[in-house]
Ligand SMILES: Nc1ncnc2c1ncn2[C@@H]1O[C@H](COP(=O)(O)OP(=O)(O)O)[C@@H](O)[C@H]1O
């Protein structure tokens with residue numbers, strides 16, 4: 325596969341629900357799955373949430389920070405914890421990690437966008453480097469926010485011309501309204517038909533929720549990028565998903581005008 329894939333992983337996958345500490349076992353399985361997928365299919369960019377979630381225990385909190393200064397301080401601690409874990413784990417597979425923290429201006433301003441694109445493509449030219457992107461939460465507020473990380477992942481996927489975006493969440497995929505935990509919808513051809521399927525529930529430390537995911541998916545598929553929502557707690561599904569199968573909700577890309 326020449327075109328890279330983008331894998332986005334949510335806070336609910338990376339942290340333990342009870343105390344919001346980083347879940348080392350979940351991270352190891354995720355890193356293993358990504359390393360295998362890079363080996364089989366080629367390039368991959370990881371968009372990882374979890375900075376705020378991973379930092380709260382340092383401040384004696386066990387819930388999402390309520391004020392901006394605390395949130396930004398917490399993310400400064402959590403982001404280093406997150407990257408420390410990724411660096412160690414990818415190291416077992418002889419892979420290096422690269423950290424890219426971005427705000428909205430890095431996508432809005434053409435010069436800065438080109439600069440991010442060039443950096444990412446240089447990183448992707450190295451066979452054993454996995455770029456890991458997050459919002460620069462310590463400085464992002466109001467207009468500087470890209471939004472949630474589902475949208476950040478779409479912006480990254482657009483920038484690098486990704487073949488596919490996989491959104492790893494704490495659920496298996498998209499459920500019909502009132503049927504969360506039932507059987508997931510396996511394939512969606514028309515995103516507009518499912519836009520109101522999202523219920524208000526989100527994970528304790530998560531920001532986006534399903535509504536944000538569907539908005540991000542709509543932008544991705546309308547831009548020609550096939551997108552899957554899958555269970556990041558079962559990351560071994562990734563290879564099958566990238567191969568076109570695998571247990572997930574697959575949103576077909578809209579055909580682009582010739
Ligand atoms: N129709 C739906 N299908 C699947 N999940 C849904 C739906 N509506 C709401 N959700 C909720 O979306 C949440 C997943 O999004 P989120 O909390 O942002 O996870 P993450 O941190 O993994 O990105 C789940 O807790 C789930 O209960």
Ligand SMILES: N[C@@H](CCC(=O)OP(=O)(O)O)C(=O)O
Nearest residue numbers: 335374375376472473531532
């Ligand atoms: N940038 C934030 C994540 C924001 C976000 O969208 O979180 P999530 O809904 O878990 O993907 C962080 O690293 O904590």
